[in-house]
Each structure stands twice: as structure tokens, then as C-alpha cells.
Amino acid sequence: MKALKGVKILDFTHVQSGPTCTQLLAWFGADVIKVERPGVGDATRKQLVDVPGADSLYFTMLNHNKRSIELNSKNETGKEVLTRLVKECDVLVENFAPGALDRMGFSWERIQEINPRIIMASVKGFGPGKYEDCKVYENVAQCAGGSASTTGFLDGPPVVTGAQIGDSGTGLHLALGIVTALFQREKSGRGQKVLAPMQDGVINLCxxxxxxxxxxxxxxxxxxxxxxxxxxxxxxxxxxxxxxxxxxxxxxxxxxxxxxxxxxxxxxxxxxxxxxxxxxxxxxxxxxxxxxxxxxxxxxxxxxxxxxxxxxxxxxxxxxxxxxxxxxxxxPVGPILSTKEIMEDQGLRATGTIVDVDHPERGQYTTVGCPIKLSDSPVDVTRSPLLGEHTTEILQQVLGYEGEDLARVIASGAVGQVTK
Structure with a gap:
């Protein structure tokens, strides 16, 4: 049995910090529904492309075990679909710029009205304060969190680390916050907000x-x-x-x-x-x-x-x-292992830390599997979804749209160019 079986995650995340969090939850068995802009999707699908016409490794390695639905939240029918998703899901995860959900008409107060039990988890660059509206990326978080100033040699400039402690590190912190909030909900019956600022996550690691x-x-x-x-x-x-x-x-x-x-x-x-x-x-x-x-x-x-x-x-x-x-x-000693040596390490492959995954557009690629091992919740790493691959499936199975009602939603343009 999967540890998080039955938990539905509404994944409004993109790039790295949020997808790291939701991928981990998906590995533990949650049904992660990734909401993407029609015809565009997560920006990383087309960033650092190495196989023309296929999703990039940047995207595929952060979005395993998820389902994808295309949804235009500015479309009235799209708002209807999103409202039903909020009502059906246990957790909403987002790493939008501050205030983006409010501008969409889905403030925390509105989300609570729709589903009082939902947990809204957010990644932001900084916590509340004078910098809370600033845009933050990986290296900015490392610099603001004390990592860069303490990394490098004494006679050189500050240096960022190759480990993505700002993005992926914050995603791991957020996943812990979500699971903790789910545990508390079992006792309180109420949802709550979970916030993981990137600066705070780096400070914790430093x-x-x-x-x-x-x-x-x-x-x-x-x-x-x-x-x-x-x-x-x-x-x-x-x-x-x-x-x-x-x-x-x-x-x-x-x-x-x-x-x-x-x-x-x-x-x-x-x-x-x-x-x-x-x-x-x-x-x-x-x-x-x-x-x-x-x-x-x-x-x-x-x-x-x-x-x-x-x-x-x-x-x-x-x-x-x-x-x-x-x-x-x-x-105590340890070899300095290159990325090539790590990918070829048979011990890491045997434990599922390094795995090969087949993809219909790019073929087989190597990726990092789940870094946390649960004895009663084994992880099978499945490929990332194609853009909108599960739109009809989610509309039917999760939201209950059928027949003319389903046709109405598809015809509205709110869910992209649906293909059967």
C-alpha cells in the first residue's frame, strides 16, 4: 500500500521548488494533478531542450508519477473546473509570485469557503517582511540564506553550491509541512496554510x-x-x-x-x-x-x-x-564521485536511487529516484506526463463530468485542445 494513497494534490507549481515537493508526494502515492497552461505548460518543458520536439530533462526529472490537465483559469468554464478541483482535493500547492492566486479570484478565504479541509501550501522567496514581494531564484536564495557567504575559499569570492538547496531544498521542507498539516487535519478536521520561504529553507540548511x-x-x-x-x-x-x-x-x-x-x-x-x-x-x-x-x-x-x-x-x-x-x-573517508560515476553506480541503481525511465517522445533517460525509502510503501518511478495527457481522465474520474457536460467543458476552450 502506498503511504499517501487517496490523497489528492492540486499541483499549481512550476520550475523546481514546487515540483520537487509534489513529485515526492506522488512517489509516496498521492494523486498529483498538475495544472498547466493550455498549449504552453510548465516553462521547464521547453527549457534546456536536448531532444528536439520532446520535453526537456529539466521537466521530466521533476514531474514523475503525476497527471497533467490543461486549464485556463481566466476562462469562466476554467474557473468552474478549478473550483471543483479545489473542492475535491486535499492539498493545493503553489509557487506563484505573491498575490497571483488572489488575482485569479482564489484567495485563501475563497479557497476555505470552497473546501474548509484543504491545505494550501506555498513556496515563496522570502517570508513576510520588506522583501516578500521579491522574485527569487535558486542562487538568490543561497545568497540570502547564508550559504554563499560561507562557501568557497577565504581568499576568493562567495560561491554558490551545486546542490539545489534553494529550490529542491525548499521543496523538501514544504513536503514535510504538507504531511504534518495532513496529520493535524486528522485531529482538527480543518485545513491550514503552509508556507516555506526559500530563504528560510537555506538558513535551516546552514x-x-x-x-x-x-x-x-x-x-x-x-x-x-x-x-x-x-x-x-x-x-x-x-x-x-x-x-x-x-x-x-x-x-x-x-x-x-x-x-x-x-x-x-x-x-x-x-x-x-x-x-x-x-x-x-x-x-x-x-x-x-x-x-x-x-x-x-x-x-x-x-x-x-x-x-x-x-x-x-x-x-x-x-x-x-x-x-x-x-x-x-x-x-572516515569518501571518494569525490562525478555525476557520471553516480549515474553508473550499480549500488545506487539497486536501491532505486538512480533509475532509467522510458518516455514516448525522448526515449529512455536516467533520473533520480525517491531518496527516502519506506519499507511498506515502495516507490515505482513512472514517467512525467505529456502536456494535458490526462485532461479528459481527470474531468471524468475526479470531477465527474460526463456526456454533454463534458462536451461543454471541452468546447469552451478552457482545457486546451483535448485529444482522445
Missing amino acids: RVKLRDQQRLEKGPLKEYSQYGAGIPFGDATPRAGNDSGGGQPGRILKCKGWETDPNAYTYFITQAAVWEKVCDVIGEPDWKTKEGYATPPERLSKLDEIFARVEAWTMTKTKYEVMDICNPLDI
Whole structure:
């Protein structure tokens, strides 16, 4: 049985943040009805197109397991259909610009009138305040949420991360909010609003940097490389390069083949509990008891020297050999995996984290499967819908339109060019 079987989601989302949320809910069994503009659809259908005439990977990889209905909400019949959708669904998810639903005639108050049990979940760039009407994209959220200012190297500019923590990260936060609101509704009988601002989501993911901001007020951050290098700290959490964020010194180090392979690197952590094993592996057994090296506080001022010695060892091994040697000794290491290596990883394929999907227009493509595994709610990743593919099906099965009534709606132009 699917965990969210029977839950209907009215999906008014587009691009990445909202679709990430609704795709996750669809994977858990919710019936996600994606509402799209007739003849146009989600903007990402035609962004970064790699197969002419087919939906882009940008769209397909964010809209699995959903049904698509074309609907013009400005058309009077379209408003009628939308009203019935609001009445039938459990959750409305949207990431429109602020005020867009109000201008459509579907304010929160109107939505509650139609369906007092519905949950309205929204992604916005900023929460209530002076920036709440600003348009926000992935990198803007990373910058406003503290990620960029703390990412990169000390002598360089702020850097955004390749992980989509602003868009996809916010979608994950919103999905949790929706499921929580559904749980509360079982007790209260009432729906409610769920808001996930992108800035807030990034801040939550950067909480360790706010931790360090407060520690900095009490003195230097000794586990940061700049402490050992004698570089003074400023008044804000600095960029820390590849230092570990958890207090255990760590660095990205070169491995065998780094001269030609941009990803021949490993992340190596000199965890205090396995320091003696690290010394044996790198051929420095004297460091176990040598003054200035034996305890974690002593080593903080010598991290550059220590990691240079560790790197001299890792450069004689491939990143996988480093894993094979260190893991049995409980020394925390991890290979820097390229996107190509991840897509080809048989272990990730076996767990359904990486899957191949067949598509009628673009053929087979590889995508990310559900990252969360439930033992009693297995996930089957099905392809994204074609634009308006399920319009008639939804009108009939969800909203109960039949016969002349169905023909009237189709003839109105509110639901695009319906094909059987």
C-alpha cells in the first residue's frame, strides 16, 4: 500500500521548488494533478531542450508519477473546473509570485469557503517582511540564506553550491509541512496554510554556520584552517574551503591520477578516535605520542602540515583504494564521485536511487529516484506526463463530468485542445 494513497494534490507549481515537493508526494502515492497552461505548460518543458520536439530533462526529472490537465483559469468554464478541483482535493500547492492566486479570484478565504479541509501550501522567496514581494531564484536564495557567504575559499569570492538547496531544498521542507498539516487535519478536521520561504529553507540548511557565528563571538574558530595559518577572523563566519563543518578536521585531498582526472580526490577526516590508525596508515607512527601531535588541541595549529602528509599518501592510491584501506579501520573517508560515476553506480541503481525511465517522445533517460525509502510503501518511478495527457481522465474520474457536460467543458476552450 502506498503511504499517501487517496490523497489528492492540486499541483499549481512550476520550475523546481514546487515540483520537487509534489513529485515526492506522488512517489509516496498521492494523486498529483498538475495544472498547466493550455498549449504552453510548465516553462521547464521547453527549457534546456536536448531532444528536439520532446520535453526537456529539466521537466521530466521533476514531474514523475503525476497527471497533467490543461486549464485556463481566466476562462469562466476554467474557473468552474478549478473550483471543483479545489473542492475535491486535499492539498493545493503553489509557487506563484505573491498575490497571483488572489488575482485569479482564489484567495485563501475563497479557497476555505470552497473546501474548509484543504491545505494550501506555498513556496515563496522570502517570508513576510520588506522583501516578500521579491522574485527569487535558486542562487538568490543561497545568497540570502547564508550559504554563499560561507562557501568557497577565504581568499576568493562567495560561491554558490551545486546542490539545489534553494529550490529542491525548499521543496523538501514544504513536503514535510504538507504531511504534518495532513496529520493535524486528522485531529482538527480543518485545513491550514503552509508556507516555506526559500530563504528560510537555506538558513535551516546552514544552521551550523549560525552556530559558528555565535562561537566566533567567544573566540577564534580553532578547527578552521585559517586559525592554524595565523589569519585573523573577522566579525562573521568565514568561508572555510573544504574544512569539515562538524569540528573534526577534514580536507579534500588529491588521489592517484589527479593530474588528468578532475575528480580523483577523496575527503579525509582525521577523527580523534582513530588518530593512531591514521598515523599508522600514512607511515607516521611517532605522531601518536609526539608532542604537538598527540592530542586534538595540539594538532589544530598544524593541520596544513598534517594534511600535506596525508595527501602525500593518498596521492599514491586511487580514491577507491583509499576507501578500501581506510573504511575497515573506521577512518572516515569518501571518494569525490562525478555525476557520471553516480549515474553508473550499480549500488545506487539497486536501491532505486538512480533509475532509467522510458518516455514516448525522448526515449529512455536516467533520473533520480525517491531518496527516502519506506519499507511498506515502495516507490515505482513512472514517467512525467505529456502536456494535458490526462485532461479528459481527470474531468471524468475526479470531477465527474460526463456526456454533454463534458462536451461543454471541452468546447469552451478552457482545457486546451483535448485529444482522445
